Amino acid sequence: MNNYQFYKQEGNQYIFKNQPVFVSVLCIIFLIVAALLFNSVRTFSYVIIAVVVLIMINFFTKKFVIDMDRKTITGKHSIFVPVKTYPIENFRNFHVLATKYMGFITTNVMLSMYFEVDGKEKQLTIGQALTQKGIQKMVNETEDIMNLNNPENGYQRPL
Known part of the structure; x- marks a missing residue:
């Protein structure tokens, strides 16, 4: 049994652990x-x-589940976004977006997955981190769970 830093395993379901820090x-x-x-500008407070x-409600409603029995990925990134489920076979690639302050100070790094559904590109956000190293670990764990690193599964990884 694998011990993952970012996922909790329940049978063949892998549930992304929310990062509370x-x-x-x-x-x-x-x-x-x-x-x-509070005393000077009460309304703004x-x-x-x-x-x-709202931030706390979003934290508790966010979910990302990889179900290897049903071969699906389910995600809900915020309270305002409905739950979306995509088949793993529709997975196309990961996308890493780094936000930088003044062009060189990284303030946020976000990891998303892209799927092709009915000829349209769909996106699910997996997680965020302050460094690209943390995001790379998320990518590696997600690839391991989805068996993307196994050459026999027929998935051709884009370079």
Whole structure:
């Protein structure tokens, strides 16, 4: 049995573990700002508190599941996005998007999967990290789970 850093295995289902550290730090910073501004700008403090509540709700509703029995990938990235399920056979590639501040300071790295469904490109976001090294580990674990590294499965990996 494999021990994965980013996935929890339940039978042949692999459930992405949400990363609570970034969300927790962000919520704490927002709450501190709201507390400091509460007496002078009360309405803005309420808006910040509402944003914190939305961030926390999104954290608990986010899910990403690879089901190797049904050969499907199911994802829900936010409370405002419906659950989407795609067959693994429709998988095309991973996409890594790095956001940089002033052109050289990496502030966020996001990993997505692209599927081709009925001739249209569809996207599921897997996760985010502060470094590309963390995203590379996510890609490696996801490839291992989906058996993309096995040459006998017939999947031709784009270079």
